[in-house]
Amino acid sequence: MTNHWVDLKNADVILVMGSNPAENHPISMKWIMKAREKGAKLVVVDPRFTRTAARADLYAPLRSGTDIAFLGGMIKYILDNNLYFKEYVVNYTNATYLVNPDFKGPAELNGLFSGYDETTRKYDKKTWSFQMDEKGLPKKDMTMKDPNCVFQIMKKHYSRYTPDKVSSITGTPKEKLLEVYKAYGSTGKPNRVGTELYAMGWTQHTVGTQNIRTMAIIQLLLGNIGMAGGGMNALRGESNVQGSTDFGLLFHILPGYIPVPSATLVDLKTYIDKLTPKTKDPRSVNWWGNRGKYITSYLKSIYGSNATKENGFAYDYLPKLDEGMNASWLNLFDQMYKGKFDGFFAWGQNPACSGANAGKVRTALTKLKWMVNVNLFDNETASFWKGPGLNPKDIQTEVFMLPCASSVEKEGSITNSGRLAQWRYKAIEPIGQSKPDSDIVNELFLRVKKMYQKQGGAFPDPILKLTWNYGAKAVNTHLIAKEVNGYYIEELVDKKANKVVGKKGDLCTNFVTLQLDGTTSCGNWIYSGSYTMKDDKQVNMMARRKKDDPTGLGLFSDWAWCWPVNRRIIYNRASVNMEGKPWDPKRAVIKWNPNKLDPKTKKTGPGWEGDVPDGPAPPMADEKAGKYPFIMRADGMGALFGPGLADGPFPEHYEALECPLQANLLSKQRVNPAIKMFFDKKGGLKEDQFLSCDMRFPYVATTYRVSEHWQTGVLTRHLPWQAELQPQQFVELSEELAKEKNIKSGDKVTVKSARGEVWAIAMVTNRFKPFKVANSTVHQVGLPWHFGWQFPEDGSGGDSSNLLTPTVGDANTMIPETKAFMVNVEKA
Amino acid sequence: MARKALLISPELCIGCRGCQTACKGWNQLPAEKTKNTGSFENPADLTPIVFNKIRYVEVPSEKDPVRWLFVSQRCMHCDDAGCMKICPAPGALYKTKEGAVAFNKEKCIGCKLCVAGCPFNVPRYDAKDKISKCNLCEDRIAAGLEPACSKTCPTGAIKYGERDSLIGGSKKAGFAKVYGDTDLGGLGSIYAFKDSPKLYGMEENPQIPESIVFWHKVLKPLAYWGVGGAVAASLLHYVVIGPHKDDEEVKKDG
Amino acid sequence: MDKMIRKAGVFEIFNHWVLAISCFILALTGYAFLFHLEQMTGIFGSFAQMKVIHNYAGIVFTGSLVISIFFYLPESLHMTGDDLKWLSMLGGYLSKHPHVPPMGKLNTGQKLAYLGLVVSGIAIAVSGFVIWLMPGVKKYILLSHLAHNIAFDYIVFAVAAHIYLATLANPGTLRIMLSGTVPLEWARKKSPKWVKEMGY
């Protein structure tokens, strides 16, 4: 989230699209209802009339996988009706930048952007660039009239997204489309703010990243980024998934979103040179320009005194990816399926149910020599060898089960979607033989280390030289939290002010003080400041529990701690005008006060008030010292034109890998041209096959979660109270489809895709309605993915709907496309 | 003590059923073994181990595919409680100072009459035939806490508080009539409905069954006064007229 | 010594008292339920206990009532002109010097009282069993509850009257339900027709 949960109450329009907060983030509805009480409009766009839709002021249906068409139409509507926030767009975004004249878009190239190579399925992004002046700064046209400026190119790009066209793609009735456009478009005024809540409903598509980009463009056009009650808000699906992502959960990032080095970046200097964004514009903060400090401090934190200037701070010890290597989920399991792995730690996960195309995942597990399952309960992954269709005799995989403690049986921080890191305490001792995950890792590491010590090995140093002092058995999580925050290894002196910033051995104040020369350590720069010094004592900022709210906006700045530097709303410098005055004084996140009183020195001087601002620099109107608001971007501007992504600088509508249409109604490119194909004309595994626009699988399907269960249900299926509420796999389908198929509510039906099948109880409902798409009727159905064969033991729950989903991922992130695929439904 | 109540606002309810699990958690109620019957609603009805539940009501809508209402249901904690009226065992059902209609299984004799007296079909009976229903978390409210269900409710669809101020508040929020404001002497579970109660699956004017009112007003006093009257009449007869004498005896005496 | 004549058999007497005692227990517990008479727990233990006793006394009462039918129903249904006359003068109970028509084994009042008892007894028994054994069907429970209470009101009233009439109001009557025999002369006065039938 750019903003945070409580902030939802400040919105005027809340667009819920790609998420279902009432069911998956019920607590958020507390704040949404508060906003509604004050007159806010809740707008829900979803293929299905959800429990969130039930409370909405406006609901519009759309066919799964057509969000970009829907939102592209909104961009057109906003531009056509001059609803955008001009001052914001001109000054805070790259709308004014002039684009390379050789750049061409889908309108000209029939669905493609310039630079596409069909054989590699990749773009050469040379033309996706700006025209530069002699100083190396982008050329601009502040009137935004130049046909080559971003604004005009964008306008041209989305001119194709007419309401009629969009309606025939999405299946949304035209009047509903316009109603949503009008409602959301109303937030382009300085005193109106709109927020967007999304989750897996947007990410899990072959165009997932671009779904979000489209909305980001809208939010920039309407001036909603940085505002209280605005922002782009990703609702994370697990209580601490934000935290785990911050700490390098994904294969390509180290803690703090620092890229994992690839083999071609031979040493730290090359790494820093190549990966540090640069700008020639003195007014751009370009915060990522500090990347070198963060990677160095990170290396110091993990290799301690073994990381020296001489050995490049032990950069060599870091594992490297081969150039271009992608080790994301689908690829990992593809490799496992092909027998490329000996062992696998299934840690706190249940891929046999959660993985897209779970049938392939289950087969892949049979190819392993060993597997370790770390979980609270036995599950479909741990017991895969006795799963449906498998004969235990044929399977050689040795499976170990390590029971781990639940969240109430251990102490530590968890970070919620609003980037708020809250410290939690242990309520009870772990039961039975279970242990906190950290203790398991600790013991595992110490044993591995011992083996390396004894037996040597090809490259023992990365293991042997690692700093690892968390206790002999039980881990003291405070030690980890402090290591994450970082220490001053040497005394740090501010030479200009001739002042000691930090004493040797003290915890770092925050990441601003991190150094490139190896005199600071920091396990995760964005968390620097979470455990720090106050009056010479160490203070756990995440354990703070003060409920003061001086702005009334619900920032609660003294409650726990949020990254970065306890900034509750990021990009908040965009919430004020060039003079530093809030666009909307009624919800001032920050404001510039020329006579701010410093409570410590009792002196007055210019400064920011309110939330922690995005940097202390004065407002942009200050020609010299003023800075651009989007400090994480090299050029300091919000990116309407976004050349960073793999599949185009502007989002373009493509159909899902499996869709009910023969062709994309907008261009000749049916699917995203930049996705990796696991199966195509050239071949591929039978397991990965897909069948689009095929008579045998005529209905669009999507998967989702319900409030009563969590993820694959390993935790909740075992909870009798939850199982009581939702005992069985079900499929929701419309009355119309049910009639066609002679299915009644409560009937057992079979849902089949090109890859697998599951049984489900039919839930015949008006909450699904057939779509009118390209003048024909398209039915959609939906299933939750909470169930699995292993529990309840009598099999009464059903099995995972991921047995149906395809092996294909987003062009940028490789997140699987589980939200739009094709199935058939038959009475069982 | 001012009477307390639960104010239920289906317009705020998101059907998350945190209230259902919270109730089970606090009251340590085991789970029902259920099946999916083609609806989100589960269990289908209140049971001795299901004190509250959300009813998922689908009604036609002009603007949307359907209008989906979530109505939280439990004991209404009636002021004039039919269950208490009919109950033959003293102390089995009683009112707490907050106005909750609570029960004492020790005192309950398992006659199962109370469900007949209840206009809302609330009481259920456990394996030992003892009454089992929502008691407004009697123990929590006595300790100054709010009930488990309202405590858990994320949106304020269930609010616990002083009855008068809850009613005042929802009237101010634009709900002209609060369901249960005056019914049965005033209910302890009151509802802020936007439309007619019927739509939400509630009866318009809930009433204690007439036969029970008749019994309470007529038959019960008659049993009291009737037998007293019979004894009195006998005595009177004995004194005024005396024992029955046969013709001959009369003659003899005469 | 007067010549005695047997008016009731041993079994008949036994059954009468079974009926009477069960009725008495039922009435007592019934009152406790109606008016929450906590004092009654001193006799019966607890209300739960009372419910058990009430239910089982109900079985006894019902059985006894059914048996009594063999003794009294045919006679009670047998009405003659004398019965009408008797009725028209209310059995002479409102006069100090009544001239009542000759009666059979049972007088008209007794016949009617018995018929009332059979009807209300059956009603109270059936409704009692419904409440006991068929809980859950609200309609039936409500109906039964009503019937049970109407019958109850009637029975307690009728029983009070019955006791008075059989003791104070008609001295000598109680003997029938103690020894079963009455003096022939007394019987001649009370039930002349029956005495004649018996061949005296």
Ligand code: SF4
């Ligand atoms: S079942 Fe228990 S609570 Fe209900 S009426 Fe009978 S004694 Fe009272």
Ligand code: SF4
């Ligand atoms: S709702 Fe029923 S059980 Fe609850 S107090 Fe009223 S009458 Fe009694």
Ligand code: SF4
């Ligand atoms: S008040 Fe307590 S007992 Fe009643 S429904 Fe709520 S949680 Fe359950």
Ligand code: SF4
């Ligand atoms: S907890 Fe509140 S919002 Fe959730 S279902 Fe219950 S009443 Fe509705």
